Amino acid sequence: MTHKINSDMCTSCDACEPVCPNVAIRVKSGIYTIDPKKCNDCESHFDDPQCVSICPVDDCITEV
Amino acid sequence: MPTSAPTGTQPGTTYVSMGHLKPLKIKLELASAGGGGCGTTGGEGKASCGSSDGPQDMPADVWDKVKNHPCYSEEAHHHFARMHVAVAPACNIQCNYCNRKYDCSNESRPGVVSQKLTPEQAVRKVLTVASAIPQMTVLGIAGPGDALANPKKTFDTMRELTARAPDIKLCLSTNGLALPEMVDEICKHNIDHVTITINMVDPEIGAKIYPWIFWDHRRITGVEAATILHQQQMKGLEMLTARGVLTKINSVLIPGINDQHLMEVNREVKKRGAFLHNIMPLISEAEHGTVFGLTGQRGPSAQELKAVQDACMGGANLMRHCRQCRADAVGLLGEDRSDEFTLDKLDDMEEVVYDLEKRKAYQDKVELERAAQHAAKQQALAAATALDAAKDLKVLVAVATKGGGRVNEHFGHVTEFQVFEVSAAQAHFVGHRRVDQYCQGGAGDDEQLPSVVRAINDCHAVLVAKIGACPRDELMQAGVEPVDSYVGEFIEKAALDWFNDYRARVASGAVLHQSRGDAAIRQGAYTALAA
Numbered sequence: 001m002t003h004k005i006n007s008d009m010c011t012s013c014d015a016c017e018p019v020c021p022n023v024a025i026r027v028k029s030g031i032y033t034i035d036p037k038k039c040n041d042c043e044s045h046f047d048d049p050q051c052v053s054i055c056p057v058d059d060c061i062t063e064v
Numbered sequence: 065m066p067t068s069a070p071t072g073t074q075p076g077t078t079y080v081s082m083g084h085l086k087p088l089k090i091k092l093e094l095a096s097a098g099g100g101g102c103g104t105t106g107g108e109g110k111a112s113c114g115s116s117d118g119p120q121d122m123p124a125d126v127w128d129k130v131k132n133h134p135c136y137s138e139e140a141h142h143h144f145a146r147m148h149v150a151v152a153p154a155c156n157i158q159c160n161y162c163n164r165k166y167d168c169s170n171e172s173r174p175g176v177v178s179q180k181l182t183p184e185q186a187v188r189k190v191l192t193v194a195s196a197i198p199q200m201t202v203l204g205i206a207g208p209g210d211a212l213a214n215p216k217k218t219f220d221t222m223r224e225l226t227a228r229a230p231d232i233k234l235c236l237s238t239n240g241l242a243l244p245e246m247v248d249e250i251c252k253h254n255i256d257h258v259t260i261t262i263n264m265v266d267p268e269i270g271a272k273i274y275p276w277i278f279w280d281h282r283r284i285t286g287v288e289a290a291t292i293l294h295q296q297q298m299k300g301l302e303m304l305t306a307r308g309v310l311t312k313i314n315s316v317l318i319p320g321i322n323d324q325h326l327m328e329v330n331r332e333v334k335k336r337g338a339f340l341h342n343i344m345p346l347i348s349e350a351e352h353g354t355v356f357g358l359t360g361q362r363g364p365s366a367q368e369l370k371a372v373q374d375a376c377m378g379g380a381n382l383m384r385h386c387r388q389c390r391a392d393a394v395g396l397l398g399e400d401r402s403d404e405f406t407l408d409k410l411d412d413m414e415e416v417v418y419d420l421e422k423r424k425a426y427q428d429k430v431e432l433e434r435a436a437q438h439a440a441k442q443q444a445l446a447a448a449t450a451l452d453a454a455k456d457l458k459v460l461v462a463v464a465t466k467g468g469g470r471v472n473e474h475f476g477h478v479t480e481f482q483v484f485e486v487s488a489a490q491a492h493f494v495g496h497r498r499v500d501q502y503c504q505g506g507a508g509d510d511e512q513l514p515s516v517v518r519a520i521n522d523c524h525a526v527l528v529a530k531i532g533a534c535p536r537d538e539l540m541q542a543g544v545e546p547v548d549s550y551v552g553e554f555i556e557k558a559a560l561d562w563f564n565d566y567r568a569r570v571a572s573g574a575v576l577h578q579s580r581g582d583a584a585i586r587q588g589a590y591t592a593l594a595a
């Protein structure tokens with residue numbers, strides 16, 4: 001499983017990018033995406049997915 | 065933005081200045097105008113502005129830090145400008161009064177921004193603005209998120225500016241959660257003003273304001289979240305005080321949640337060395353999309369705000385001139401010139417040469433103006449004290465000004481009135497009232513007028529440079545006396561001179577003195593743009 005950012009809801013606030021332990025979040029022209037190859041839901045790092053925990057918009061980042 | 069609350073541009077914020085100056089508080093009588101200091105005076109010893117004090121009240125190094133800072137000195141805010149650069153969009157907590165998604169150039173409140181900047185863009189913007197506006201003396205990083213939740217971006221910007229614009233004062237705003245671990249870094253960058261938004265010292269109350277925090281790699285909610293936030297805020301404040309960094313505490317007044325509680329907040333932050341306390345009204349409208357906006361939580365009225373501010377005046381200086389700027393504001397506190405310095409326009413401008421000399425020349429000129437303003441006020445106060453008539457009166461006076469500390473704005477062009485409280489012994493600033501501009505495109509908008517009148521409904525008079533016949537009649541009917549006979553004069557002198565005249569009229573029976581009602585604090589988006 002990995003996570004994805006719903007770009008319609010994302011406010012580009014940049015909170016998620018620095019907290020990702022896998023450096024899986026990329027920004028291109030203000031659009032934030034999660035690289036599914038790098039994302040492991042923070043397993044082995046933390047109890048909760050970090051991006052979901054800090055994102056200010058409910059349901060903007062979801063599991064896929 | 066977490067740090068600064070919802071408040072957008074609204075009237076009446078208050079800074080309560082804290083008592084750490086107390087030991088030094090030798091009565092400052094404005095003596096040397098030269099320096100001025102915010103307001104000094106302060107009625108019964110308590111000042112009206114940030115640091116209500118002047119050069120004699122504090123160590124020279126502290127005075128040097130505040131005298132030209134529009135947010136820390138009520139007097140300086142007439143003459144100096146500040147700008148915010150929006151390099152810090154991320155936040156580590158959620159506040160019920162904040163919605164960072166909102167982005168509209170007609171909206172003006174903290175946490176709202178039109179363009180996020182990289183540190184490089186921010187530095188370019190600051191150098192350009194500082195060259196075009198010599199009044200610009202202060203650069204703040206205040207969101208739209210939390211400056212310290214974006215430490216790299218914040219400190220990269222600060223580092224570059226220290227090198228390239230050494231005369232600009234740097235400040236930042238934070239909710240305090242990450243503050244203790246950042247204090248060393250703050251001191252390293254020569255940042256001598258930090259604002260912490262503290263809305264509670266009781267986590268039970270905090271739980272009603274903060275739905276969650278991000279802490280130790282987890283989202284934490286409820287009382288546990290508010291407890292951690294509270295502990296971090298107090299610890300951070302104590303650490304900054306110990307390092308000699310001036311702190312301003314912003315508190316959002318949320319009726320029914322923390323209104324009574326803010327007195328306790330005031331005591332606790334004062335005890336820990338806070339320099340100023342700024343109590344701001346909640347700005348809450350459903351259209352802002354904040355939790356409070358959606359649940360119908362209302363903001364305070366002008367008199368409710370003033371009552372809490374007055375109750376907190378006992379030992380801490382209250383700041384009342386805060387404009388609740390947007391996170392990318394540029395200009396004097398009452399204005400916003402950020403439209404002139406958007407990224408597109410910056411790209412079209414030539415590389416600027418940063419001219420320290422030119423900036424210093426302007427600032428020296430301001431010193432002279434401030435000296436003259438002090439002298440005029442002292443003279444008017446002497447006359448007011450000498451006058452025997454109706455000695456016990458105390459009233460509010462609204463003033464139309466576009467800066468420089470003078471009555472110099474047309475009634476129809478006002479987007480913000482300054483409100484002064486005058487008595488036989490004092491004239492001091494107590495707040496401002498944002499309004500939609502009455503005169504647009506050359507003609508008065510009669511639908512707008514009632515809202516303008518409501519905004520200053522607690523005032524006995526309004527001092528203007530000029531006013532049309534229609535608004536004049538409307539104001540008279542509402543019981544607010546329009547006065548256009550003090551054009552170009554310094555505000556305090558004009559207010560006191562009018563007040564002396566008013567007292568004489570009351571004493572002679574020419575007018576019957578009546579108390580005024582409450583006034584409304586403007587909530588909606590700020591849409592009145594200069595024609």
